[in-house]
Amino acid sequence: MTHSNKDTAPTAWAKTLKTLAMGLLASTAIASGAQAQEVNFWYHFDNADNPMSALVEKFEAENPGITVNAENVPWNSYYDQLYTSIVAGTGPDAALVKLNAQPRLIEMEALEPLDAWINGWGGKAEVQDNLFTLTAAADGSHYYLPVQYVVLYLYYRTDMFQELGLTPPTTCDEFRDAAKALTRDTDGDGHTDVYGFGFRGGKGGHDHWASLTLARDGVGFGKGELTSEAGVAGTQFVLDLFQKDKVFPPSAPNDGFKEIIGAFQGGQTAMTIHHIGSSAGMVEALGDKVSAVPVPECGGGHWTSFGDESTAVFSAAQDKEAAWKWISFLSSPINNAEFNKATGQLPVTKTDSANWDGHAARFVDATVASLPFAELLPNTSETADFANTVWPVAMQRALIGEISATEMNAEIDALYNK
Template sequence: MTNKTKTRAFAAALLAGTALASAASAQNVNFWYHFDNADNPMSDLVEKFEAENPGITVTAENVPWNSYYDQLYTSIVAGTAPDAALVKLNALPRLIEMEALEPLDARLEGWEGLEEIQDNLLNLTAAADGTHYYLPVQYVVLYLYYRTDMFEELGLTPPATCDDFREAAKALTRDTDGDGRIDTYGFGFRGGKGGHDHWGSLVLSREGVGFGAGELTSDAGVAGTQFVLDLFQEDAVFPPSAPNDGFKEVIGAFQGGTTAMTIHHIGSSAGMVEALGDNVSAVPVPECGGGRWTSFGDESTAIFANAQDKEAAWKWISFLSSPENNAAFNVATGQLPVTKTDSANWTVHEQRFVDATIDSLPFAHLLPNVSETADFANTVWPVAMQRALIGELSAAEMNAEIDALYND
């Protein structure tokens, strides 16, 4: 081999080695999330992050909500989980049980953005033993939406109690065009997945009713679920589609005038105002059985234990929970920012919806922070609720199934 040939071979080997080293040091973050919103900010956020963090590539995959957790749990079992993902608090116990999550406490202690996170959010999203696996990225509190034009037409005031709620719903369920068919129903009930928050506001508010042994099967617990069933089966104030209705159906019916009330959060307010203008407002959910209960809704991010580059994953999720980036995320999603700076400058939502959120905070609650809650939210509640609404289960039988999940 000539000297020239040796030189060329050496150069080729050097270039190949450099390429291999570069590939080995490449930092990649596979991130899963779920957005129903047409205005999706993720591409812009990824572009900004990659510009600020040369060498890190983020692949953000939008997974449909209806199959999100099924796909997530399956990927964990298969060893193909993403490096990081958007997650809800009710999934935390199961993810811990699966040993799927990376603890964040050490990283949080050294993070300069820690002081920016709104007070109490890290407490609310911590695991039962106080360990932090989640980094908050947005939050909401559920309240009651109502059609101000319909209420004014009938001389009604927003319901403060369950009795008020029932009477208002009955008055608002009517044939408005005289063709003998109901055109507007009093309340849009979400009988499909995610509707446990509607049920909870009418049931879990009652004294002594919760998920402890015998609480749902008590007289008060059964009476709460029976109240929900009576609204559908006797009063007919829910649309006939209620047993199968999900988020899109419930919100669409309210915006289209098919229902006069529903329960959701500030994330829907922009669409509500766009569709209805001043004909929509919000108040806290009614007091039922002596108390009030509404759901604190979170969206956080987590790093998975199998992440190939946990430091790169941390840089990405902490980027999403930092000022300006968190605002961009929440401007598009329609929920509330978790940073103090972004919150202080927040003008995305109209004040009446912000007020309804704040007024609801004193009685906002979380579902039990145990592994059974994932089954409750994803399968046990929606299946039992649908069966109860169509008469296949009694209120007592439905509540007994939920009680058995948590306490047997």
Template sequence: MKLARTLGLASVLALSAGLAHADSTVRFWYHFDNADNPMDALITAFEEANPGITVEAENVPWNSYYDQLYTAIIGGNAPDAAMVKAFAQPRLVEMGALAPIDDWLASWDATAGLQDNLIDLVKGPDGNQYYLPVQYVVLYLYYRPDMFAELGLEVPTTCEEFREAAKALTRDTDGDGQTDVYGFGFRGSKGGHDHWASFVLGAEGVSLTEGLTSEAGVAGTQFVADLFQKDEVFPPSAPNDGFQEIIGAFKAGKTAMTIHHIGSANGMVEALGDNVSAAPVPECGGGRWTAFGDESTAVLSSAEDPVAAWKWISFLSSAGNNAKFNEATGQLPVVKADSESWTLHPQRFVQATVDSLPFAQMLPNSSETADFVNTIWPTAMQRVLTGDITAEEMNAEIAKLYGG
């Protein structure tokens, strides 16, 4: 029944492409923490360019956003369009709540101007396109170019180069016999799975759902363990370090490399000036893997005027408008031209993000992933780093969670 409904809706949308009603109202839900946001100005510009379409935008608090959205859908009072994240897509598709946008994308003259790989990253679980990217971040390697230059090191592009650089950068700089700079700030507590994944999931045939217990999968986790236990290139606090610790240590000059996204860039520059730069994470096991942070918009299947709703969300992902939208969020525009002229962050961090997009990935959209992120990974990683379990045992535990 849902498939028939989806196919029927797709046909209707294809026939009505470009034919918005003469007088339409698009109810749009979004979530911005910044109360001083550009939504009113964007709405004014859109309505001037699209006479007869009125946009009513509601800024819904993030901590209740999806509860309210699901409730509104079930109650028959859903908005016509909304901001959405990838983790919600499987449930929204199962509910029959989203309108496919494939035909609109195919005929939209701005599709080619979007950053490469974004459309594929947010493709629906059934192969249809429901999401239109509106902003994003990608994790990359932060490093200290001054320290690299001092030691005559090149920025690492492989795991082997990374290990050698991290060992060289781990040193006693004040001559008191104690290490005071470590090669890499590893996030060993909750949230650090993206660090681990960059060293493990790039290997051929290895993902959270397959290959983790293979020789290549175990070798990736062992590589991380060895960096801490044998090479001692992580601070001793690494098993318990979270976001604040890794960022604080890097800003303070206690680590020479770490991994995060552009959201930390301006704070890094404020602390370090030109002595901080960025590059894609190294290739490990024959490939690269880095985390993608998403935000998209979608047209709801219950929209009274789906064409008008599409016109609105595509307006938000168009050149110029998308830059204004992202000025309120601190994330990056999805339009190539807007990225090239972006000034909210230094361009070297924008470039590192764009360069990382071709191999950016998201974790599986499944209930198991919440357990992986919140409990299984942080507990197992801490136990590996402290020697309580082996790399093989850790990977087997994760594989079991995902049914392997």
């Protein structure tokens, strides 16, 4: 029995359609695969020496088929943009993140758990053990992979201290006396041109306030602790330094990182608080005219900030495995050293730490001496609001006299203890 052309035509057409469909599916799969192998990574570097391009190039050479798009987002708007992009569904696949953002990101269900990857990662044993403890979430899970860290200390101008016969302060009383002595009119024009301390009243300055306030016995973020007599006294101490002693520059309520570092390097301030990340620039500008010591003991204790920087993979990432490969690459020996040589912070790997020569010894010593009393802000969702809005707004208002120390501390207490 023979078949007519009428019978064979649909069969031929069906085969053609099948071939076209298979080709289209293959093209789609290739396109999807190519897209899935892209990792969009956000970070924020202030330093001009940016290692990211070289690290991306090295990673892509070691991981053919994965492309990393690294975007340097300005710090002042970093978290505003990050939160907004996550809500809009346009966020990165991975990003540089701080601990105070972790609770909010967990609440937003934006973070991918890393425990399975970390436990199966050959580089796990290389990461300093305490860093996994410090960066863990409240439930003990890990959503962050450490990539660098610092501890804040007190910078001081050795030349100015020597000129006045001063020694670095070890207590708040000594700090206040030194700041008053160092606040001077050095050119005789009747106007102060050197201030004792460069206070960061803008966003990010909560660590300055905390070092002079939270060190006091019984003062923290628990209910009633900041509104206690000791808590209010800590904030009042800060306000008095500005309003009565006038040892902060007039710009202090709005000063941020660049302002406090620029004033210190330029000789407008004699002390400030930051960390080893800025030490290379300090030495470049001042040589041996700058050194560092732990922050002073205030009201019975010490408090300084453990400064973290970690990476995270986001739950909406197109290719989570590729994103993990990228962030674990940044926390691996040699790569981590290169990353931190440029950023100016300390490496997280044991190998890189043992061979570290990225900072002058006096700044490393001040960091190590500060570790025993380094602290973290509360690992809760309120901390993001504290750092980004509540503290900077309240601090600025308090410094210019719009609210009192009691009112400022009450606002922070209300945030944490609703």
